[in-house]
Amino acid sequence: MVQKYQSPVRVYKYPFELVMAAYEKRFPTCPQIPVFLGSEIIHESKSRDGSIHIVERSCKLTVDAPRLLKKIAGVEYVIFVQKNVLNRKDRTLLIEAHNETFANRVIVLENCSYTVHPENDEWTCFEQSASLDIKSFFGFENAVEKIAMKQYTANIKKGKEVIEYYLNELISQGISHIPRWTPSPVREEDQRSLAADKLDTDYIEQYLGHLTPMQESCLIRLRQWLQETHKGKIPKDEHILRFLRARDFHFEKAREMLCQSLNWRKQHQVDYILQTWRPPPLLEEFYAGGWHYQDRDGRPLYILRLGQMDTKGLMKAVGEEALLRHILSVNEEGQKRCEEHTNQLGRPISSWTCLVDLEGLNMRHLWRPGVKALLRMIQVVEDNYPETLGRLLIVRAPRVFPVLWTLVSPFINENTRQKFLIYSGSNYQGPGGLVDYLNKDVIPDFLGGECLCNVPEGGIIPKALYQIEEDQENADRVQLWTETVYQSASVLQGAPHEIAVEILEGESVITWDFDILRGDVVFNLFHSKQAPEPRPKESKAGSSVQLIDQSWVLGVDYSRVESPLVCREGESIQGSHVTRWPGFYLLQWKMATPSVCAANSLPRVEDALQSPGHKCKLLYYYEVLASVDFRGSMSSLESCTSGFSQLSATTTSSNQSQSGSLISR
Numbered sequence: 001m002v003q004k005y006q007s008p009v010r011v012y013k014y015p016f017e018l019v020m021a022a023y024e025k026r027f028p029t030c031p032q033i034p035v036f037l038g039s040e041i042i043h044e045s046k047s048r049d050g051s052i053h054i055v056e057r058s059c060k061l062t063v064d065a066p067r068l069l070k071k072i073a074g075v076e077y078v079i080f081v082q083k084n085v086l087n088r089k090d091r092t093l094l095i096e097a098h099n100e101t102f103a104n105r106v107i108v109l110e111n112c113s114y115t116v117h118p119e120n121d122e123w124t125c126f127e128q129s130a131s132l133d134i135k136s137f138f139g140f141e142n143a144v145e146k147i148a149m150k151q152y153t154a155n156i157k158k159g160k161e162v163i164e165y166y167l168n169e170l171i172s173q174g175i176s177h178i179p180r181w182t183p184s185p186v187r188e189e190d191q192r193s194l195a196a197d198k199l200d201t202d203y204i205e206q207y208l209g210h211l212t213p214m215q216e217s218c219l220i221r222l223r224q225w226l227q228e229t230h231k232g233k234i235p236k237d238e239h240i241l242r243f244l245r246a247r248d249f250h251f252e253k254a255r256e257m258l259c260q261s262l263n264w265r266k267q268h269q270v271d272y273i274l275q276t277w278r279p280p281p282l283l284e285e286f287y288a289g290g291w292h293y294q295d296r297d298g299r300p301l302y303i304l305r306l307g308q309m310d311t312k313g314l315m316k317a318v319g320e321e322a323l324l325r326h327i328l329s330v331n332e333e334g335q336k337r338c339e340e341h342t343n344q345l346g347r348p349i350s351s352w353t354c355l356v357d358l359e360g361l362n363m364r365h366l367w368r369p370g371v372k373a374l375l376r377m378i379q380v381v382e383d384n385y386p387e388t389l390g391r392l393l394i395v396r397a398p399r400v401f402p403v404l405w406t407l408v409s410p411f412i413n414e415n416t417r418q419k420f421l422i423y424s425g426s427n428y429q430g431p432g433g434l435v436d437y438l439n440k441d442v443i444p445d446f447l448g449g450e451c452l453c454n455v456p457e458g459g460i461i462p463k464a465l466y467q468i469e470e471d472q473e474n475a476d477r478v479q480l481w482t483e484t485v486y487q488s489a490s491v492l493q494g495a496p497h498e499i500a501v502e503i504l505e506g507e508s509v510i511t512w513d514f515d516i517l518r519g520d521v522v523f524n525l526f527h528s529k530q531a532p533e534p535r536p537k538e539s540k541a542g543s544s545v546q547l548i549d550q551s552w553v554l555g556v557d558y559s560r561v562e563s564p565l566v567c568r569e570g571e572s573i574q575g576s577h578v579t580r581w582p583g584f585y586l587l588q589w590k591m592a593t594p595s596v597c598a599a600n601s602l603p604r605v606e607d608a609l610q611s612p613g614h615k616c617k618l619l620y621y622y623e624v625l626a627s628v629d630f631r632g633s634m635s636s637l638e639s640c641t642s643g644f645s646q647l648s649a650t651t652t653s654s655n656q657s658q659s660g661s662l663i664s665r
Contacts, residue, residue: 007128010160014167016091016116017178019124022166023093023114027057032162035062037077043259045229049183051089056259057082058100078102083256088181091116104411107133126163208241209348218249225255232266238339238350246386246415261384270328270384274336277329282465283318286310287326288458291337292355293442293451298345299390300337300352302330303444303455307360307396311370313461316515316619320373320484327377331385338388351390353437357447359396366400367574369485369513369621371407378411386413392420393437395428395447463570466517466619489589490544491521491616496590497544500532501624503579510585511576512622516567519591519616525562525577526586528552547586558586566592591616 012019029038036059043056059080078101085094095112110130117123170176199208199216211219219241226234240258247253265271279287288305295301314323334352341349394401401422409417421437428434434443443449467488489497501510510525532547552558561580567573567589579585591614 003132005128005130005132010126011117012124012126012163012167013122014124015122015178016114016124017180018167018170018176019114019163020086020093021175021178022163022170025166025169026162030162032165033158036060037062039082042081042263043229045225048228051087051181051183053084053086053088055084055086056256057084059097080108089183091180105135107131107135205348206346207342207348208237209350215244215249218244218251218254221251222255222258226258230262232262233271235262238342238348239335242350242385242387246413257383257386264384270332273325273329274332277325279326279329280318280322282461283314283322283326285456286314286317286458286461288456289330290455291333292444292453292455294341295353295391295437295442296439297353297390297437298341298347298349300334300341300349301438301442302334302352302354303357303453304354305357305359305446305455305458306365307358307398308458310458310461311365312367313463313466315370315373316466316486317461319467320376320486323373324377324380327381331381331388334388335385351388353391353393354389355393355395355434355438355444357395358398358401361398361404362400363403366404366407367513368511368623371404373485374408375411378408382411382413382416387415389416389419391437393428393434394420394422395434396426397422397424463515463517463572466515486619486621488617488619491519491589491591491618492544493591493614495544495546496548496588497618498532498547498589499545499587499622500547501585501587501622502531503582503585503624505582508579509576509625510579510587510622511574511625512587512620513572513574514567514589514618514620515572516569517617517619519569519614521567521616521618522590522592523562523565523567523573524560524586524588524590526554526558526588527561527581527583528558528586529583530557531584532586548588561585587622589616589618589620 014022026033027039028041030036039057039059041055042058043054045054046052059082060077061080062077078099080097081100082095082097087093093114095110097108097110097112099106099108108130110128112126112128115125115127117125199211199220204211204216208219219237222240222244223234223237226240235258243258243261244251244254247257269276286309288309290303292301292303338349338352401424423433429448434447434449440449442451444451444453444455446453491497514523526548532549534545534547548558554560562577565573577585
């Protein structure tokens, strides 16, 4: 249910210009509002005559919520984007704000206005409205709603005090009057430059395609606005047009989307990715995708043999950062090829066709961390490469495909979803199939065609190639993602690696997925009512973290809730645990002795240590879900096969802990 708020009209008995000066003092930080951690300007523009001033800010707010909610959400603060449109001529300030954090789960919209009092032009009115729509939040929808409304109400009261505080500060400084805005004389050359331009008809036909007068006008306005306000490289008309089409030629929405994308490109140096990015040899060998001629409409054709790719192995071997960077390079190359095809054919080619072969796709491709990373990549592509996909041909879709489609489709734009054509079995052959979209002489040989396809065939990635150390070569590169799904850790003699998960309510689900890259390890799960503290030591990425104090006694200070599990080098372990009590759950990876591994039993886990100087390595992922979110989720399906490895019959479960772990080698 959408919660709405409408404030009464608040009146400041001060002129509009003075209130605006007080309002500006709230930024970039405001000590009077503790939850407001700070802000930065992400876009700013002014009209030629200076009457209109537009400022967009990224605002960081702390979250006053229980620790469990913060842990599950994985954030300590939230980001809001605020857009201010100050019209000095009309003496109005319009403010729009929306949340950027969890935008797919929670929608917060706020509209505020400062206007001149209708009966006294020396007074200023303030009005505010907001709405809160919580679609899903890990099973804590009611709690989040209460917290949000409580914080919002408190901040409204604080807002009035802040403006009055800064008004008094200005007056104490001797500033009690600020002149109203008056227009400056407009030069003749400025008047000429403000006149509407018109695009050449031949140019439109060759490079842009059919445009209505309204669409052409939107393109000209957006291009002129960029020329006046954007400091970097101005994108080509074809690129601007994609964003207008993605927002159905709604000028404001398209401008906002394009500005965010241009800032993203500048921040992550995406304009230079084709010159600077060189995929690792392992990615070139095992990533089963590549360009392959063109379709019947002249669009560049990209082939992806997803069913033959060891997606899990790729993520663990090269990392999400390299995968995303490679996908971005594919999109950049696609735009470049579209431009080349446009020049060759003499007509606009603004998008490409993607042919996806799902032969071999099964549940091993749908493990939760992988789906999570996939959704993040889809979001990046949707936000920055709109309207670049002309058609997506999916062939040999297996029975498991509806599961993947159910997970992914909500995150794909409706316009993009309409371009999907899905064929199961051999339906892609014959009339109505691929021949309707591809010439027979370019249909790949592995789909029954006669054309030799040079796209890599994928295959199993040996676990020996999984990432053990950080990629030092790219350590100084601007990172596209600040955090990754999988993390690495070392397990040393007498120094296990431990993670604490705080559970505030009884029934939640802890899930894990890890690979033993080197050595043999014992996995344990403990419970404690008291909070552990890391032992003081020099910390660095990939090093072990110890939480269980040496003075703690098993059975007194903490208890075991999982049967110890011996994990041998090269094994992949997936499992989950349904918590019964609040408190702290400790995931522990500890070195195992050869004798313990041979016996496959653990009479004394605490003494199971290997020879001095030995180091074990692991790659791990864990997540906490509310039990209601876990039922029917991808984790509950226990799709645990690592890459193309064979699933062993070894399954260890504990009736006491209502959990289990699956092992694949």
